[in-house]
Every structure is written in structure tokens, then in C-alpha cells.
Amino acid sequence: MLQKLINVTSKPERIGIGIMSGTSVDGVDVAIISVKGSGDKLSYQQLAFDTVDIPQDMREKIFEQFSPVESSVDKLCSLNFELGQLFAAAARSVVKKAGLRTEDIDFIGSHGQTIYHIPVDQSDVGLVKSTMQIGEASVLAEIFQCPVVSDFRVRDMAAGGEGAPLVPYVDHLLFQSDTENIALQNIGGIGNVTYLPKAGSASDVIAFDTGPGNMIMDEAMNILTNGQFLFDNNGELAAKGTVHQVILDELMNHPYLGLPIPKSTGRELFGAAYTRKLVDKMLGMGLSSEDILATVTMYTSMTIVDQLERFLPSDGGVDTLVVSGGGAYNATLLGFLKELGGFVVKTQEDLGFSSESKEAVAFALLANETLFGVPNNVPTATGAAKQVVLGKLTI
Structure with a gap:
């Protein structure tokens, strides 16, 4: 079995898959990279x-x-x-569409x-800092017969971190600039930012969860349409509404926004x-x-700008x-960000990348680093005491 790992890491070029299912639970993102x-x-x-839809009965589960x-x-x-079976089926589907075979895949990061x-201890109710991601990696390893790296967050937590955010390592590798300060804002179910000061090193990176991303907007749309629609396409309905300032002011008093960084959040709060x-x-x-919808869309925008200004x-x-x-495809949300922030707003597409595939690609790249034993967390982002190699390896 170890020989299989040696064979993969000795290749000058490898084909890997990144699999991501986010807090929105709207689909399985599968990216294939060399x-x-x-x-x-x-x-x-x-x-x-490609994004493979999650069946409604599975979403409910x-x-x-x-x-x-x-x-x-x-x-x-x-x-x-x-979920392991669902992830495997989604990966096989994208592999087939790409004209590849399962045996062409050298590794997977899921x-x-x-x-x-639970990003911090909750001693008042007897809970310790912890996190749980599921989707059995052994199912993927059995079907693809290649090394699978999964469960990335727990090692960072064991080293004293919050287990999130993890994408900043990849952000620093790919987007660091010598001429400008760049903030990479992912708007999935939860919003998270990676700040790359110009000419900075990995130890200068600041990253944290800014608060709600699409989560509240999507759930509000689900409630208002009795489940007929799961999101406000391009923010079209929000664009027709008026923001209720009193409600917005109340929302901006949410305790999470005042917590110091590093910090992370999720569905438990929003x-x-x-x-x-x-x-x-x-x-x-x-x-x-x-x-x-206008009010909750503005709320997401304001939390992002507020957190950037605060921290x-x-x-x-x-x-x-x-x-x-997904938030990169909401024109109303982007419009609010441009209106509120004193900075240029771009999308991944403006830089030649894909807004949709970014996180799936990131976990493929994180898996690549794990296979080579390269520490791939960012302690300034997660609060970990040191750099560690993330993930569990299934061969």
C-alpha cells in the first residue's frame, strides 16, 4: 500500500480530484486538476x-x-x-465528462x-472544541483505488486551532501580490476572507469567517417560496426590495461580529x-x-465590510x-459590496479563475501538499499553535 503512495508522489505531474460539499448543501463540487x-x-x-446536485431526499437527511x-x-x-457513495458517484460523473478514466486519477482530496x-469550548454545556465532517473516504479509495485525503480540519484543532478557515494556505500560494493588498472573500453558505498584505509572507496572512454568506439569503428564499426556490437567482428579487434599516441595525449587533479573530462560524449560529x-x-x-430578501442580502454585504474594517x-x-x-453570481450582493466598500470589487473570473470551483480546487491542492508532507494550515488564520500537515490519509 505504501508503494502506491510512493508511486503517486514520484510522478512529475499528477491528476487529482477535489471534492467539496458546503454549508449550503446545494450540490457536490468536483474539480479535476493536473x-x-x-x-x-x-x-x-x-x-x-462541475457541480452535481444533491437529491432532495439526501438534503433532508x-x-x-x-x-x-x-x-x-x-x-x-x-x-x-x-455521502461517501454520493461523492464517489459525483466524482465518477465528472471524470467521465472530462474524457478520463477512474484509473487516471492519482489522488483525491475530499x-x-x-x-x-464547535470552534471554541462550551464548558457551560459540557462540550469541547471539535468539528465533524462526514462522507466516508474509504468508499472513494475503494472505487478509485488511489490515496484519498479527508477530514482536513481536525489536525488543526488538535494543534489548538479552530479548524477553519483552511483555504488561506492555497490563497497565499496563488494570489500573493507585491503591489497591492488583496482580500479574497469567499461567499458560500458562510462568508470567509483571506487577507494578503502586499509583499507579505505566509505568517502575515489574516483569515477568518466574516459571518453569514448565502446561508440566510437562501433559507429566506426557501421559506418565502415554500421550498419552490432555494436561492434568489442573481439577487433579482432582492433588487426589487427596500432594505429595512431598523432590522438591519439589529442584525448588525449579532455577538459573532464582535468576537476577536481568529474565529469561525457555521450553521449553528446562522x-x-x-x-x-x-x-x-x-x-x-x-x-x-x-x-x-433585500434586507438579508444587505446584511451579508454589511457583515463583510464591517469585519474587514474591524479586523x-x-x-x-x-x-x-x-x-x-455562489455569492459571486449575485449581482445585487456585489452591488452592495461596491456601494459600501472603498475598494475595487472583482470576481475570480476577472482573474482567470472560477468562482464556483475555487474551494474544490483548494482541497485538491491541500491534498497534494498532505501527500508530500508539507504543513498546510495557516496558524494566523486558525489560531493553531503551529503549522501541521492536515488530513487523514486513506490508501
Whole structure:
């Protein structure tokens, strides 16, 4: 088995797959890349990318396990393997579309599906800092017969970090500039930023979760349409509404926004229960669906700008904000960011990359580093005591 790992790492060029299922649970992102080298000598090319829809019955199973009240150990046990099978099927589908064979794949990096994330000890209720991602990696290893790196977050937590965000390592490798301060803002279910000061080193990187990304907007759309639509396409409905300033002011007092960095968050704070309460309140005040969506869309934008202003160096600031994730395709959201921030707003596409594929590509690259034993967390982003090699290896 070890010989298989040696064979992969001895290749001058490898084909890897990155698999990502985010907090929005809207699909499985699969990226296929060719990669050379590791560390500072790493280079890659994206060969294929696609998002494979998660069936509605599977989405319901996942959301059930998000809830401490509804979750059960037997269903969670089963779901771990069901998701492993789903990830494998999604990967095989993209491999086939790319004109490749399963035996062409040298390695896989699978983030898994986050079920619960406890970034700090909760001693008042007897919980320790921990995180859980599922989607059994052994299923992928068996089908593809190649090394699989998974469960990236737990080693960083073991080293004292919060296990998130993890993409900053890749951000620094690919986007560091000698001439401008760049903030890379991913807007998935949760928003997270990586700040790269010009001419900075990896130890100068600042990264943290800014708060809600698409999560509240998507859930609000789901509630307002009784499940008919899962997101506000391009922010079209939000664009027709009016932001309710009183509600917005209340939302901006959320305790998470005042927490010091490094910090991370998730569905536990900004998920379905939070959004249901918020939407019910605004409906009770007589707000239209358009006004509600405008307000929560502005909320995501304001949290991003607020967090950048609070926690990034005041003497440097942000020259360019590069947006990725599903939020990069929401014109209303981007418009609010341009209106609020004193910086240039671009998307990954403006730089020749893909907003959709960024995180899947990142986990393929993180897996590549793990295979070579290269430490690939950023302690200034996660709060870890030291750099460590992330992930569990299944051969």
C-alpha cells in the first residue's frame, strides 16, 4: 500500500480530484486538476469542474443531522457512507465528462460534509472544541483505488486551532501580490476572507469567517417560496426590495461580529432556526418578500465590510476584494459590496479563475501538499499553535 503512495508522489505531474460539499448543501463540487510540485514550487491547471446536485431526499437527511434535537446516531452512521457513495458517484460523473478514466486519477482530496462545528469550548454545556465532517473516504479509495485525503480540519484543532478557515494556505500560494493588498472573500453558505498584505509572507496572512454568506439569503428564499426556490437567482428579487434599516441595525449587533479573530462560524449560529425566526418577524411587520430578501442580502454585504474594517490593518486597508463562491453570481450582493466598500470589487473570473470551483480546487491542492508532507494550515488564520500537515490519509 505504501508503494502506491510512493508511486503517486514520484510522478512529475499528477491528476487529482477535489471534492467539496458546503454549508449550503446545494450540490457536490468536483474539480479535476493536473498539478506539479509542492509548496512554493506548486503549479496546477484545472482540467474539469462541475457541480452535481444533491437529491432532495439526501438534503433532508443532511439537514436532519444538523439539528441536535433531530439527529440520531444510527442515521448519522448510515449517512456517512451514503455521502461517501454520493461523492464517489459525483466524482465518477465528472471524470467521465472530462474524457478520463477512474484509473487516471492519482489522488483525491475530499473536504466532506460539515455536520457540526464547535470552534471554541462550551464548558457551560459540557462540550469541547471539535468539528465533524462526514462522507466516508474509504468508499472513494475503494472505487478509485488511489490515496484519498479527508477530514482536513481536525489536525488543526488538535494543534489548538479552530479548524477553519483552511483555504488561506492555497490563497497565499496563488494570489500573493507585491503591489497591492488583496482580500479574497469567499461567499458560500458562510462568508470567509483571506487577507494578503502586499509583499507579505505566509505568517502575515489574516483569515477568518466574516459571518453569514448565502446561508440566510437562501433559507429566506426557501421559506418565502415554500421550498419552490432555494436561492434568489442573481439577487433579482432582492433588487426589487427596500432594505429595512431598523432590522438591519439589529442584525448588525449579532455577538459573532464582535468576537476577536481568529474565529469561525457555521450553521449553528446562522442556520435555519435563526433565519426562520428572522423571516417570521419581518413578515409580522408587513414586509414583502422583496424587502426581506433585500434586507438579508444587505446584511451579508454589511457583515463583510464591517469585519474587514474591524479586523484588517487600518494602515494598509484593502485595495482589491476578490469574490468567489455562489455569492459571486449575485449581482445585487456585489452591488452592495461596491456601494459600501472603498475598494475595487472583482470576481475570480476577472482573474482567470472560477468562482464556483475555487474551494474544490483548494482541497485538491491541500491534498497534494498532505501527500508530500508539507504543513498546510495557516496558524494566523486558525489560531493553531503551529503549522501541521492536515488530513487523514486513506490508501
